[in-house]
Amino acid sequence: MCAVETQPEVEDMLQSTYYREGFYTELSSDTLSKGINVQVVRAISAKRNEPEWMLEFRLKAFKQWLEMEEPHWLKADYPELNYQDYSYYSAPSCSSCDSAPNGESGSDDGSNEFLTEEVETAFEALGVPVREGSEVAVDAIFDSVSVTTTYRKELQKLGIIFCSFSEAIQEYPDLVQQYLGTVVPPKDNFFAALNAAVASDGTFVYIPKGVRCPRELSTYFRINQAKTGQFERTILVADQNSYVSYIEGCSAPMRDSYQLHAAVVEVIIHKNAEVKYSTVQNWFSGEEGSKGGILNFVTKRAVCEGDHSKMSWTQSETGSAITWKYPSVILKGDYSVGEFFSVALTNGVQQADTGTKMIHIGKHTRSTIISKGISAGKSQNSYRGLVKLTSNAEGARNFTQCDSMLIGDECGAHTFPYIEVKNPSAHVEHEATTSRIGEDQLFYCVQRGISEDNAISMIVNGFCKDVFSELPLEFAVEAQKLLSISLEHSVG
């Protein structure tokens, strides 16, 4: 996800558009017909040979989902979705192979039979290293299934579990049962319930006590098929005194209809452990006048279970038609630390309603929120954040800084901070600014010979510097590039 090399034929296809990842891979696939009901949930479970407890989990969630309502309180408009019009399972299949796909590891390097030639070509075009040799370890997810997990064996020697969610269900059922749904229970919200019912695949990470993960772990999500939802579930557990840096990237072909991405991420951090979770989100954002683009309705939550544990979310959100996402931290352990660094850029007709929740329960817990929202074109960009300090949270502190930048005069930036303080010894600070890229700033740059596009990208990157410096290096570079591409022609 860091490299930008694309193959010539892909390059040709992309010449006409700003969305480099907008190509579609033709391949044979095993796709469930559209629609959702109990049979579909059972079918998904059966396709993966899941144990009874997992099927139970799904069916219970499905029942809850049926009684819930699609949320429309966010500051973004979308029509009520027809959930019968999506397919809930699609896996690439190899037309020339004999064996039926069953999701089990095929070869030594962590890949399985879903990693067909076509899939590999697609990931290569995206710059995702699906074979070992790159610095980062990758779990690559194509539509509903994980196609490979690199460095799995090497990491296993240290006791680190890095595999797809479906493999974890088979191989580590006790661990999965111990943590699944504990941070984001199915009944948490509409999309979390839907995810629990039809969860396709995802990544499972377990870092054992005292281990510092030697590689960055990553997952790359690719939605390829039309009218297919992607519902991955990621579970990341950092046991006592461990550390891991985890990164995720995503993209999808350009299409003229909304595609649904409803993921759930659960992170559990034990005593003295630290997790750094970075996201560079570049889902197809749709185009004006069409109904295309990804609806990115995601629930991400971490719990700092143990004392002195630390969770850090960093996100760079440039894609999606609508983003609805609030990576949160429940600070249970005393002296635990939560961080949220976010850049959210909207252009065209994109809508984003994103932010975080910091729930302080433990004593002397600390949280930092730095959010940079950039709106251009006719987009709407909202920050929505909750800082809650419970009565038990002696000496807890929060610092929040929300900066918005407007480019042009047809876009909007909104801030909805919610603060609840139940302990008098707590400190909460909130700073917010809104600025517009000034004509004066632009003129200053162009007078020095810098083109307007480059000037905007430079000014915006400068604005986001505090957040980008939190991303792993190659990812920061990628995020800056995406920002520049997304910003092209954002002024008249």
Added chain:
Amino acid sequence: MLEIKDLHVSVEENAILKGINLTVKPGEVHAIMGPNGSGKSTLSATLAGKDDYQVDSGEIIFKGQDLTELAPEERAGEGVFLAFQYPVEIPGVSNKLFLNTALNEIRGYRGLEPIDRFDFEDLLEEKAQLLKMRPHLLQRSVNEGFSGGEKKRNDILQMAVLSPDLCILDETDSGLDIDALKAVSEGVNALQNEQRAFILVTHYQRILNYIKPDFVHVLYKGKIVKSGDHTLAHELEEKGYGWIIDEE
């Protein structure tokens, strides 16, 4: 090098410049003086190509080209540089990155390869020394938290690095104390050569004690009402603008 012929400019439908004629040759230093509201800053902004400055008639010929047909960044590529009255701050963008980007874009416009990173470092160091800039200012964000004098000196540093043919200084002396004024003037003098022309736009004569102009023009109500050599500036200092205006 620069020939302005009967230039009429309006801003938001208000006529500001009403027939400017000016010829600038390589190596010359021209001072444009005048009371507030005479159109001095409009002239600099128009030469640089700022939006909203509408050229109604007349010509601006720079090195044989009609400048009015070029975008501001193209004018910069051609070698037009404007030192601002109020240099803007760009938070988060380092001075060095800004200069490197600008230099490479201008080089690109001229069909040159981007400058080698080490050559750029050397160039920057040399120019910073020439202007007696403290090195740490190069690492800081463009003009952010700079004093008034540092901002102006930073503009002159950009001028030194980008090496333009025509340098327009728009009230660069405003708001500077005497030490800063001296430092900025020394910088400008160091950059003078046979190929490079300067237009100093100023309200006060005092900068002309440090940078000696070859020609002084008095702008009043959108026209050049009097031109002379540097002695005209002294005359203005003594008598003010009143006597010229009365002659009109």
